[in-house]
Amino acid sequence: MQSKVLFRVVVPFLIMMVTACSLQPVQPWERDILAQKKMQLDPYPIDAALDEHTYFSKEASRGGAGVGGGGCGCN
């Protein structure tokens, strides 16, 4: 019972703690790269805005389009 919990819960948890989901975090002095236009989530903001307009006009409700390809997809 103990070793089942150990291998299925504790060991993966420890591995996740150590790797932190991203092997190399962004350093403070590298943040300018994230601010570049090509690093934005949405590559075509005008097209996205026009599509958004079409959708909320047809659906009579708005929202849910904000997250480009990331996020949890819960909306």
Add this chain to the structure above:
Amino acid sequence: MLNPSFRFTLTLLSLACFAWIPPVFAGDDLPDVTVTTAQGSLRLSELRGQVVYVDFWASWCVPCRKSFPWMNQLQQQYSKQGLKIVAINLDKDPQLAKQFLADFPANFTVAYDPEGLSATQFKVQAMPTSYVIDRQGKLQATHLGFREKDTAAMEAEIKALVSK
């Protein structure tokens, strides 16, 4: 279900995620970094005997537009008393740094570290960050960011160190 000692171990492990030790340099632990300047390579330990003001900056750092004129004034005022300002640039593209320097010239030593090795060794948390090092090579102060209202206090600090 789980025995008490195992539960205790699990609790401790889950609390481990809150263990974050802020980077603090004890007096002697200051990293001896080597950076490249226009005059060649420079090692921090070579500057012992002078009061060193190490400033990590980048071309995109907005407060640096205010900090550079202040550092110019500081270098001019205290250079005879042994103050050396070393501004280490962390831009990946040194051309951007040169553009910044064209708009905000520096009369102090400017070093380039595009790989960010010296910043990693100093565990830089914010941009800009400056470190005040005394004549014996010990870290006296760390300043995260640059605010004009703090300049008077920083200048007093440096004045005290150069007079020793």
